[in-house]
Amino acid sequence: MPREHYSELLALIAVARERSFTRAAAQLGMSQSMLSHTIREMEARLGVRLLTRTTRSVSVTEAGERLLDVAAPRLKSIEAELRSIAELRDVAAGTIRITATDHAIDTVLWPKISGILAEYPQIKVEMSADYALVDIVQGRYDFGVRLGDELAKDISAVRIGPDMRAAIVGAPAYFASHPMPTQPQDLVNHDCINLRLPTRGNLYSWELKKGQREMSVRVEGRLVFNGIYQILNAALSGNGLAYVPEDLVQPHLASGALLPVLKPWWRKFPGLHLFYSRQRGASRAMRVLIDALEYKKS
Template sequence: MPREHYSDLLALMAVAKERSFTRAAARLGISQSMPSHTIRGLEARLGVRLLTRTTRSVSVKEAGERLLRVVAPRFKDIESELRHVTELSETPAGARRITATEHAIDMPLWPKLAEILSAYPKLKVELSSDYTLTDIVQGRYDFGVRLGDGLTRDSSPVRIAPDLQFAIVGAPSYFAARAMPASPQDLTNHECINFRLPTRGNLYAWELKKGQSELNVRVEGRLVFNGIYQIVNAALSGHGLAYVPEDLARPHLESGRLLPVMKSWWRTFPGYHLYYSNQRETSRAMRVLIKALRYGE
């Protein structure tokens, strides 16, 4: 195939991944009509249909699947080699992708990343907010960030933050007509704001600890969120008790907008860790990020 037709294959790969010409165009940074036009030309030259098109969706036909099985890995290899060549430079460069929760991005990551980006103008960083236990290899991420007790054995972890305490809090308006709970059992009589775990889809059980006693308490309430910041906002509005990182609640506790609840049961977890696959070679850009983000550096 002539070299000018390589872009046709890139368009096919994008459409196959996105299952949409519109989303593929956005991914490639081209006009919405271009992917469809490009792939029709490719099909005409090959003499075979590669895609099935309907008014609502796009799917890959058998011939397209066969072509992608051969072509897609080749393009990935080319991208990988180009990235490795870029990394031979003494100056850290290229794009690095990190998956982390929104709280991890705001607290330990961004303050240090802001300094790194100022120091290394050729370095690019993509931050993806995600609460799932993402497979960083399959997701093509360079790093993930999770609490220390949630790491897998096949990763190389680097601590980037101190231990993290979770706090139970509620707004003064919430307690206007309610007594403050004194024990985990009392939580059953309160409106508690739940967090939906994205990995399994069930509600997160509040992990409490007092001395040697450890409890996982399943709470009830009318509100469920899949983001920690929304839970804090709901608590501030007086809609129930929340179980959130203490550093996130601290400004509101200091101002009196939130009150501490059952403080003796607040639990501390191993702090955030940056992790990466121990099966891949670390680039200079990765080493720069690791050193700059390491806790205590």
């Protein structure tokens, strides 16, 4: 089979999986116009329509489904075999793709990964900041990072961080015109800064716990972000109360730039875990990262 035919199949698989030329082009590292041209050439050569395009969506035709049913598993098998052969080398090498939140990347992943790049010059790392609960197999990631209580049962995982608490904080400027909450029910009367979850599209409820009492509070406010660093900055500016990781706000609490709110109710969560597909297993390069990132209690 000519080399360009492999490229066409990979392009078709990407578009079919993403249901979007824009997302597929970004994943393949090519322009959207080049991707469209590749698919059109493939359809013209075969004489059948493989994709149905509208202004809002892309779907696979019956002919496209038939081709994908045969080609996709075989290409996946070839990729797996190439990876296994590459593992026969004496050195760890290859590109490792990781999806995690920006907070996990900044505080856990990058501080340790940066230290091993010099030791393993043939390892490349791509980190994607995302708050969605991404399917790492479908997204073609080697690793994902989630809290311990968010892990599925059919994956392999290793703890990479200690337990963490979610803190509720506000700036002195905010409390100059608002009373300090004394119980969780008071939060409904405050301007709270919300986090929009991309996976479901809804706002994240603030999870609280005191002793054996647990509650989930749906707060209201004028500001909504899809990242905790923006939420932190808004709280520092006095624009409302924030629900963010304690380690992120600890310097601001120490300096007095932020004040703790309902501290007895701050909930502790299982630490961050690095997870990967159990079926695919871990390559030599992946094992290097696992060993470097594994959390060890001091």
